[in-house]
Amino acid sequence: MDGFFTCRLTFRQKGAEIYEAKDGFENMCGYCRDRGYAPVLVFLGLASISCRIFEMAWPQGGKDMKRKVKQLLLTAAGIALLILVVSSFVILVFFPDMLPSASKTQNEASKELFAMDTYITMTAYGRDAETALTEAADKLAALEQLWSVTDPNSDIYAVNHGEGHPIRVSEETSELVSFALQMAEETNGALEPTIYPVLSAWGFTTEEHRVPSETEIAELLGNVGYERVRLEGDTVQLDNGMMLDLGAIGKGYAGDLVAQVVQENGSTSALLNFGGNIQAIGTKPDGSRWRLGLRDPFTGGTLGVLEISNMAVVTSGNYERYFIGEDGKQYGHIIDPATGYPAESGLVSVTIVAGEGRLCDALSTSLFVMGLDKAAEYWKQHPDFEMILITEDGEIDLTEGIADAFTLDSYHSNMRVNVIEYE
Numbered sequence: 001m002d003g004f005f006t007c008r009l010t011f012r013q014k015g016a017e018i019y020e021a022k023d024g025f026e027n028m029c030g031y032c033r034d035r036g037y038a039p040v041l042v043f044l045g046l047a048s049i050s051c052r053i054f055e056m057a058w059p060q061g062g063k064d065m066k067r068k069v070k071q072l073l074l075t076a077a078g079i080a081l082l083i084l085v086v087s088s089f090v091i092l093v094f095f096p097d098m099l100p101s102a103s104k105t106q107n108e109a110s111k112e113l114f115a116m117d118t119y120i121t122m123t124a125y126g127r128d129a130e131t132a133l134t135e136a137a138d139k140l141a142a143l144e145q146l147w148s149v150t151d152p153n154s155d156i157y158a159v160n161h162g163e164g165h166p167i168r169v170s171e172e173t174s175e176l177v178s179f180a181l182q183m184a185e186e187t188n189g190a191l192e193p194t195i196y197p198v199l200s201a202w203g204f205t206t207e208e209h210r211v212p213s214e215t216e217i218a219e220l221l222g223n224v225g226y227e228r229v230r231l232e233g234d235t236v237q238l239d240n241g242m243m244l245d246l247g248a249i250g251k252g253y254a255g256d257l258v259a260q261v262v263q264e265n266g267s268t269s270a271l272l273n274f275g276g277n278i279q280a281i282g283t284k285p286d287g288s289r290w291r292l293g294l295r296d297p298f299t300g301g302t303l304g305v306l307e308i309s310n311m312a313v314v315t316s317g318n319y320e321r322y323f324i325g326e327d328g329k330q331y332g333h334i335i336d337p338a339t340g341y342p343a344e345s346g347l348v349s350v351t352i353v354a355g356e357g358r359l360c361d362a363l364s365t366s367l368f369v370m371g372l373d374k375a376a377e378y379w380k381q382h383p384d385f386e387m388i389l390i391t392e393d394g395e396i397d398l399t400e401g402i403a404d405a406f407t408l409d410s411y412h413s414n415m416r417v418n419v420i421e422y423e
Contacts, residue, residue: 111133128266
C-alpha cells in the first residue's frame with residue numbers, strides 16, 4: 001500500500017533528468033491510515049493516481065510544467081490538510097468510538113446490589129457505563145416486583161392467589177411463563193414451574209427446614225403440573241391450589257433483559273454476576289475472553305477456569321442450599337418433580353454455557369434432575385448449549401464444544417475428565 005501512495009514524478013529532457021519531485025503523500029497517508037481517517041486516504045489515493053496519469057501523459061516537462069505541477073501539489077496538500085482537520089473534528093466530537101484508542105480510554109463502572117434473593121455485581125465499560133448500570137439496576141428492581149412470590153403487588157403473587165380466575169400480567173411475566181412452559185415440555189417435566197407447594201413444604205422458601213411425610217408430599221404433588229397452567233395472551237390462570245414459582249429461570253431471564261439494557265446504553269463489554277449466574281457481554285476491554293472460576297462442589301475452592309465471550313454461564317447444585325435432617329441425611333433444594341423429594345441423580349454440579357441466560361438457568365436445574373445419561377442424550381438432541389457435569393464420584397463430564405475452553409486447576413489435575421461427543 002505504501003508504494004501506491006508514493007507519487008514520484010520524473011521529467012527527463014534530452015536524456016538528462018532535470019526535475020524529480022516526491023509528493024510527500026507517503027508520510028501523510030501513513031499518518032491517516034494509522035488513525036483510521038478513511039476519507040482523507042481516499043482523497044490522497046485519488047490524488048496519487050492523478051499524478052501517475054499526469055506523469056504518463058506528459059513525460060516531458062519544462063519550467064512552466066514544473067511550476068504548474070508544484071502548484072498542483074501544494075493545492076492538493078492544502079485540501080488534504082483541510083479535510084484532515086475537519087474529519088478529525090467530526091470524528092472526535094460525533095464518532096469518538098471510531099478512534100482506535102477508544103477501547104483504551106473508555107470508562108469503567110461497577111455496581112453492587114441485593115435483588116432476587118441474591119447478591120449481584122455488575123461491571124461495564126464504555127462512555128455511558130455508569131448510566132448503563134443505573135438503568136440496569138432499575139430494570140432489576142422492576143422485574144423483581146413483577147416476579148416475587150411473596151410481594152402482594154407482584155404478578156406472580158396475584159396469579160397464585162387468583163382462586164382459579166384468569167389474571168392479567170405484564171408482557172415480561174407472560175413471556176417468562178411462556179418460556180417456562182416451553183422448557184417444561186422439552187424436558188418432560190424435569191423443569192416444573194408449579195413445584196412451589198412442595199418446595200415450601202421442605203422449608204426451602206422460609207428456611208424452616210423439615211422432612212415432610214410421604215402422605216403430605218403425595219397430596220401436594222396433586223397440585224403440581226405445568227400442563228394445567230393456562231396462558232392466553234397476557235392472562236395466566238391456575239387451578240385453585242396450584243402455585244407458580246419461576247425462581248428456576250427468573251435470574252437467567254432477568255440477566256438477558258438487563259444485558260439488553262446495558263448494550264442499549266452503548267456498552268459492548270460487561271460482566272454481570274447474578275449470584276453465580278454469569279452474563280458476559282462481548283469480551284474484556286482488551287479483546288481477551290472473560291476467565292471464570294468454576295467452583296469445586298466438594299471443597300468450595302476453584303475447580304478450574306472457563307474462558308468465554310458474549311455468553312451466559314449458570315451453575316446449579318445441591319451443595320449450597322441444603323439441610324441435614326434428623327435422620328442425619330443431607331437434603332438439597334433441587335426437587336425432583338416426579339417424586340417430590342430432593343433430586344438424587346448422581347450429579348453434584350451442572351454448569352450450562354449458552355447464548356441466553358434463561359436457557360442456562362432452565363437447563364442447569366432440569367439436567368441436574370435428569371442425571372448424567374439423560375443429560376447427555378438431551379444435549380445430543382438440542383446442540384444449542386454446552387455443559388460441564390460433575391458426578392458424585394468426582395468425575396467431570398463435559399461436551400466437546402467447550403472442552404478447549406475449560407482448564408482444570410493444578411490441584412485438580414488428577415481428576416478424570418470425560419468428553420461427551422456427538423455420535
